Amino acid sequence: MIDPQKQITESEALTLYKNLLLPRRIEERMLKLLRQNKISKWFSGMGQEAISVGVTSALSGKDYLLPMHRNLGLFTTRGVDLYTLFCQLLGKANGFTGGRDRSFHFGVPEKRIVGMISHLAATMPVADGLALASKLRKKNFVAASFCGDGGTSEGEFHEALNLAAVWKLPVIFVIENNGYGLSTPTSEQFVPQDLVDRARGYGMRGIKIDGNDVFAVMDAVSEAKEHALSDGPTFIEAKTFRMRGHEEASGTFYVPDEKFEKWGEKDPIERFARWLKSEDIVSGDDQLASIQDEVDNQFMPDLEKALKADDPEFNLQEQTNRVFTPVDYSHTPSSNSSDSEKRFVDAIQFSLRQAFEEDEEFIIMGQDIAEYGGVFKITEGFVDQFGKDRIRNTPIIEAGALGCALGLALEGFKPVVEMQFADFISCGFNQIINNIAKGQYRWMPPLNITIRAPHGAGVGAGPFHSESPEGWFMQHPGLKIVVPSSVEDAQNLLYSALYDPNPVLFFEHKKLYRSIRSVTPDHCSLEELGKANVVRNGTDATIITYGMGVHWAQEIADEYSSQGTNIEIVDLRCLAPLDLETAKQSVAKTNKVLLLQEPSTTLGPMSELSSLITEECFEKLDAPVMRCSSLDIPVPFSPKLEKHYLADDRLKETLEKLLAY
Incomplete structure (x- = not known):
C-alpha cells in the first residue's frame, strides 16, 4: 500500500x-x-x-x-x-x-x-x-x-x-x-x-x-x-x-x-x-x-x-559514414631517436606502455593481467607502473569485460580488453558484434575500444587454444580487424589501434611472440589502419596473405628465388578495412594470385578476397585464383598432426599448380 x-x-x-x-x-x-x-x-x-x-x-x-x-x-x-x-x-x-x-x-x-x-x-x-x-x-x-x-x-x-x-x-x-x-x-x-x-x-x-x-x-x-x-x-x-x-x-x-x-x-x-x-x-x-x-x-x-514527419531516405554515403568515425591523426607521439632490438611480444608491450604513459584514459582489463602480467607476460610490471585502477584483473568472464569496456568508452575512457586466448572470444561474441560493432551506426558516440586476442596454431596447444577466429568478424561492419606479421607492425599498428576512435580487434600470433625479432625505433608511430604492404616484389605470381602466412610466403619465395622465379608478397595487415586496391595492383602486375591463410578453407578471410579479385580482376588473370588454407577440421593437438593441418603443408603444391597453369 x-x-x-x-x-x-x-x-x-x-x-x-x-x-x-x-x-x-x-x-x-x-x-x-x-x-x-x-x-x-x-x-x-x-x-x-x-x-x-x-x-x-x-x-x-x-x-x-x-x-x-x-x-x-x-x-x-x-x-x-x-x-x-x-x-x-x-x-x-x-x-x-x-x-x-x-x-x-x-x-x-x-x-x-x-x-x-x-x-x-x-x-x-x-x-x-x-x-x-x-x-x-x-x-x-x-x-x-x-x-x-x-x-x-x-x-x-x-x-x-x-x-x-x-x-x-x-x-x-x-x-x-x-x-x-x-x-x-x-x-x-x-x-x-x-x-x-x-x-x-x-x-x-x-x-x-x-x-x-x-x-x-x-x-x-x-x-x-x-x-x-x-x-x-x-x-x-x-x-x-x-x-x-x-x-x-x-x-x-x-x-x-x-x-x-x-x-x-x-x-x-x-x-x-x-x-x-x-x-x-x-x-x-x-x-x-x-x-x-x-x-x-x-x-x-x-x-x-511526428505522424506527418518524413520517413528516412536512403543515402549510401550517409549510411556508410555512420559505421566508422574518422580518425584524427593530429596526436603527436613522443619522439625518441634511439632504436633497439625487440621481439614481437616486446613490441606489443612497448606499444601498450607508451600509450599508457601518454594518456591516463587508457585502462586494460582481462584475466590474470595484473600482478601475474598475463599468461604471455605482456602486461608484466604494469601494475607497479600504472596501478591497479588501470590494470584490472577480471573474473573469468569475456562478455562482462567487453560490456564494461563499452560503458567506459561511453564515459570517454580508452579501454583495452585482453582475451586470454583468441578462442575464448566466442564467449563475448554478442557484446562484440551486437553492442560494440553496431553502436556507432545506431546512435552511440565514438567507441575507442581495443580488443587484444592471442591467436594461431603451430605451438601444439590443441583445438581450444589454437584457433584463428579473425575471419568470424569480417561480416560485421563497425569493427576494424588488425593482424600484424612483423615486429614493427606489431608496435605501430597496435599503437594506432589504441588511438583509433573505433572498435579494433587486434590479433597477435602466439608463435610469433618469441620467434621473431627486429630492430625498431624506441617510439611508436601512427598509421592508417586498412593499408596493405607489398613486403616482397616479384613478377611471376602474387601471394596475398597476412599474419603467420607472411612468414610461410617468405620461406617459399626464398626457395623459388634460387630457381629464378620471383614471387610477390602482399601483407594485408588488416582484414577490415580491406585494402583491395593494393591487391588489385599486384594481381595486374603478376597475373597470377595465390591466397594464403591460416584459418580453415571454408568461409575463411580469403574466400571474400577470392570473390572480390575474381569480380574485379578477371581480365588480368592468367590462371584461376587459388587458395591455400588449413584443413576443415579442428586444430589437432599433436605436433605431427598439427603440421599437416596447417596451410603451409600444402603451400608448395598449390604454388606449383598455379605457376604451371
Missing part, C-alpha cells in the same frame, strides 16, 4: 501523478496507431509505470539509466524531447536513430540514457563500465540497469552482477518481475520463489519491493543509491505485472483471468489517484479528468507532428 504518511508536497504529488499518467496515455494512443498499422510493433508497459517513473524520479539527472522495452515512463520522466521520441517510435527520419533501429533501441547521451538491444541483459555489463567510470573519477553518479525476470537467466546478467559485486561498483540492478518471460511463467524459469534471493549469492544487497507502489520504488532506489556510492551494488526485485502481451501480437491467452483481476486492483495509476483523493490533494474525478486532458495536451501536438 502507498504510505499515507509519505512526506511530499501537493505540487510534487501532482507532478508525480502526471509523470505516471503520461506514459499510460501515450501508450493507449500507440495501441490505436498499431491497429491502424502506423507502427509495426509495440511492447507494452501498462501496469508497470511505477517502476520506470519511480526509479527516474529518485535519481538525479547525472545518474545513468539503462532501460528495456517497457520503460517508456523513464524517457518521459527524464524529459526526453517528445517529438524526437515519437519520430523514433514511428521509424521517422527525425528519430534518435534516423530509422536505423527500432522503437526503444536508442540512447540519449545528453540525458544519460543508454538504450537497449534485443539481446536481453546485454546492457547490464555496460552499466558496470559506466559505474566504474564514476568510481575512478569520483563523480558520485550511479548507473541503474533494468532487466525483466526472463533476462535474469542470461549469462551476461550473471557476469554483470558478479563483476559489480567484486569491484563494488555503484550500480543499481532493477529487475522488473512481471511473472512471465513472454509466455513462460517464472515457475518454469527459475527455482527460487523470489529473484532477490540471488543477491546473497553475489554478495550484494537485495531489496524486494511492490513494483506498483511508486513510493516504494522511490524509497528503495534512494536507499540503493546511497548504498551504491559507499558500499557497492544493490539488487532490487520489483514485483509487478504487465496488463498486455509480451508484445501486442502475442496476446495474453496464456495468463489466467484471475491474475488480471488481482493485479488490476493494484494498477499503479489508479492506486495513486485514490491516494490523491484520500489526501485531499485532488477534489475528485473531475479534477483527475482535467489532469488527464492536461497530459494529453502535453504530448498530442508532438505526436501529430
